[in-house]
């Protein structure tokens with residue numbers, strides 16, 4: 389008689405979905421006035437005249453060719469990211485949104501965000517973007533101190549930043565401000581002053597990141613003098629105290645929202661939803677009934693454009709199925725960033741696997757005080773949030789448990 393086999397996760401197992409996760413659309417617009425020395429995004433110095441017509445046609449083909457992967461699914465959010473999307477004309481954004489609506493069902497009230505930089509968005513353009521359908525603007529302010537802005541190579545000053553925020557708030561209800569801390573020449577006091585200016589501006593959402601010296605950037609090669617570690621830590625803690633005292637909810641590691649104005653597009657990433665990314669360098673995660681596929685587009689805008697216009701699908705430079713064994717870690721990498729985590733059933737609904745894949749690691753995390761001991765939610769404790777990488781790493785070792 390054969391021994392009875394106990395059910396346990398196996399590397400040969402595949403995810404299984406009865407209903408596919410929500411789907412967002414990301415559109416990458418790669419050009420900037422100039423490259424900031426700390427930037428590791430897929431950003432390129434804009435040509436004198438941006439080839440909007442060719443770029444639009446390439447985007448259209450890129451989207452058309454992706455349609456078989458997402459038949460019948462509606463889009464919950466659209467995000468124009470970059471680069472500096474506000475370098476594009478409102479007429480271009482209007483054409484793109486109309487094209488998206490023509491090809492795909494856009495959920496009612498879907499959030500449509502556009503990233504803009506002060507100094508790369510002339511007056512009046514935000515109102516035209518809103519007219520085209522953009523209902524959320526995200527402004528790359530980074531700092532309200534002119535000296536600091538210069539040191540990090542930004543093209544705008546504090547006055548222009550303030551003007552851009554006012555123009556954004558006049559155009560749409562939801563405005564995010566991106567800020568950075570631990571910047572060259574920045575003191576704790578100056579950092580908090582900037583945070584207060586951001587709060588007072590009326591923005592509904594703040595995204596606040598520490599400056600990191602990423603590989604392959606000018607700052608990695610020629611590192612600037614940064615604040616001492618203890619000052620950076622003080623900035624981090626005091627930013628959180630200041631922002632939350634004033635009524636913003638710290639709902640994700642780097643994100644703060646007023647009146648529950650969470651960023652819908654990013655919430656979808658953090659809760660392990662699907663996303664289709666079109667445009668140079670854009671990434672996608674698409675679920676099918678028995679698999680999850682990741683894709684990447686060619687990074688160079690010129691090459692991506694040529695490949696898309698040739699119509700043979702070559703602009704998709706990478707496409708592979710995610711192994712089931714990789715999904716617990718990928719899932720936790722995202723959802724544990726959320727302060728309240730996600731409902732427990734999201735693991736099956738969005739990673740397509742049974743709870744046995746994560747139960748052992750969750751128990752370990754609970755025993756270490758890093759995760760809440762709850763049946764209904766997957767959620768880090770305060771301690772787990774503070775040592776998030778340690779917590780997430782627990783889900784690496786359980787991949788084939």
Ligand code: SF4
Nearest residue numbers: 420423424427431471
């Ligand atoms: S504006 Fe933003 S995307 Fe462009 S180079 Fe600077 S950091 Fe990178």
